[in-house]
Amino acid sequence: MQTKLLDDVRNQNPIVFNISNFVTVQDVANGINAIGASPIMSEEIDEAEAMVQMSSAVALNLGAFTTGQIAQIKRVGELANQYHKPLIIDPVAVGAVQYRLDVANQLLSDFQVDVIRGNAGEIAALAGIDWQAKGIDAGEGNQDLDLIAQSCAQKQHCVVILSGPTDVISDGQRVVHVLNGTPLFQLHVGSGDMLSSIVGAFAAVTADYFEAAQTACAVFATAGQIVAEQLAEERPGTFAVQLMDELHLVTRAEIEQKLKVE
Amino acid sequence: MQTKLLDDVRNQNPIVFNISNFVTVQDVANGINAIGASPIMSEEIDEAEAMVQMSSAVALNLGAFTTGQIAQIKRVGELANQYHKPLIIDPVAVGAVQYRLDVANQLLSDFQVDVIRGNAGEIAALAGIDWQAKGIDAGEGNQDLDLIAQSCAQKQHCVVILSGPTDVISDGQRVVHVLNGTPLFQLHVGSGDMLSSIVGAFAAVTADYFEAAQTACAVFATAGQIVAEQLAEERPGTFAVQLMDELHLVTRAEIEQKLKVE
């Protein structure tokens, strides 16, 4: 776990280009900003190349695209490969909606991603493993989460983050668990989308995406945990606001002190 | 008033599918989540059937559609009828913009809605009653609000919620007033949109949409009132955040204690 990457993000302030879903886009932009990177968004294919060129990482959220936007997403993914920019995807609800899974699988054959971040239902779907997803939520299943993450990483030749109460990160061989966090993440709709784009910020400052993925999870989960520990009750609105504060305030030393990884 | 429905929402965690307007969509998603249901959004007609099938209620917000989206909204409404899913619409600004009224009236002839939630200007417009609406705000008029709600409900064969300082709920015959609330709702742009989708969460757990509408109004208004009573000043930003907290925290007992219905 290279917590030093947090300082690198803050010092380098990398631009992260996001194809965001319209539900959580404001949170994602502010989350990237709070962690110390610089967000930019666009839905226009004519500026895709300029956006990718100026950026240090590209994050594609598949949470609410229309058929018309698929061409733009495809183009951005291909450009990220062409310009060797780290490429992260967040395959929202592919475990629950066949249409989304079909589009995601097609896109994953059009370009090579570096990191996939999803919940158990989403990662299982991309791994081709049986699982009962529920809408945007993870749902339930009997498979071992390590196996799902590992198997998805092998199939897609990339790093996989399977988010949940414990985050499981795998590069297909190795598996790391980040045990930090809080159930309050589940109560705020934008949490997963924010994490995916923050992974982009970390992937912008190192060529080791397995390290970038772990560190992003550790920082994000620990920041949330610090906020939750200070709340006397489950306050999802206040949590979301103070999470933004803590992403800006949290230090390497605090993360190292709280960190539970195995 | 069946406050028990709040527990049912939290126990059943129903999926509410929303066609949201892009201004307030994040608040709507978080509000549904906070009350105990599960939000999902989409703008893509190709996944409309999957979305409706997996959902327990459908909420259509007409706050910011383009001509291109009307086909999707029409399709989703028809699918909700076909799959017998409760259908809620929020006819934003139909009292102020003739184009929106024309589209809303056409849609209301394409499918049958179960609940309409709007302010006085919007409900008057759908009832064909003269009223001076102002942009997204209710505006002013001389008609009796009960009559407007009742008359709209009769014309559209559905339950109507006319929101305001007092919420007027009618099924065309009966009229119920929820007197709880706070002027702070007016100071937060997403309040009405959130309520409309939360009505969806309650309609998902009972076949009695008149009860669902009342209870949703009571819970939402009371949660807002509890927050406002704790604020020393009119703080619209803080109110919005703590409303999200309170939607998650508020209990049946608290609502029953505060409730003012007549």
Place this chain on the structure above:
Amino acid sequence: MQTKLLDDVRNQNPIVFNISNFVTVQDVANGINAIGASPIMSEEIDEAEAMVQMSSAVALNLGAFTTGQIAQIKRVGELANQYHKPLIIDPVAVGAVQYRLDVANQLLSDFQVDVIRGNAGEIAALAGIDWQAKGIDAGEGNQDLDLIAQSCAQKQHCVVILSGPTDVISDGQRVVHVLNGTPLFQLHVGSGDMLSSIVGAFAAVTADYFEAAQTACAVFATAGQIVAEQLAEERPGTFAVQLMDELHLVTRAEIEQKLKVE
């Protein structure tokens, strides 16, 4: 500096019609609401004329348009001219993306704007002055900021607000500096977009757009400064929430007491 305009906004509650970018639209709507005006948004060309007619000012944010939306933006700008409504534009990232600069320049030749609000990189690009912008951020350059603002105002025949640690406002001849503010504005993505639309609220209540621009900057910067002075740490999430509170609460007297203009 006519701080009286703040009371005029609150008394007249003017409708501000916004073409917003999808990233920050909710903040923009709530900011307009909090200052005492009434926001309305639309992406549909068929209701453009109704929207402009009912509004007292029009604010066009060029932060995230698609090629398909350019026709709508052009039409809204032309209608604002036709109906003599004050027209504000916010040329997001035109300093960093050539495509955006080309579109902005074309639009600025299609209609006449009254106020342009941007950061140093954006205003320099519209003035045709060399500058190193960085994504959505101002970036760096050696030119004198007064000269950039003045030169852009002369070229575009309008009032220019060059936002930054110091806001520079020019009508091409005169230059005014608002020294109030806080670095926390930089940490919240929607700050600039909110200011641009709030300028619209002030331009709605006076024909003197140079005064409107100054006063909007003074109110916005001072509100932010008041919030920042009460925070013990840099909390970007809390800042954004309390900024919304303060836009509603701040009085003329408080602004006049804090104001630093030269």
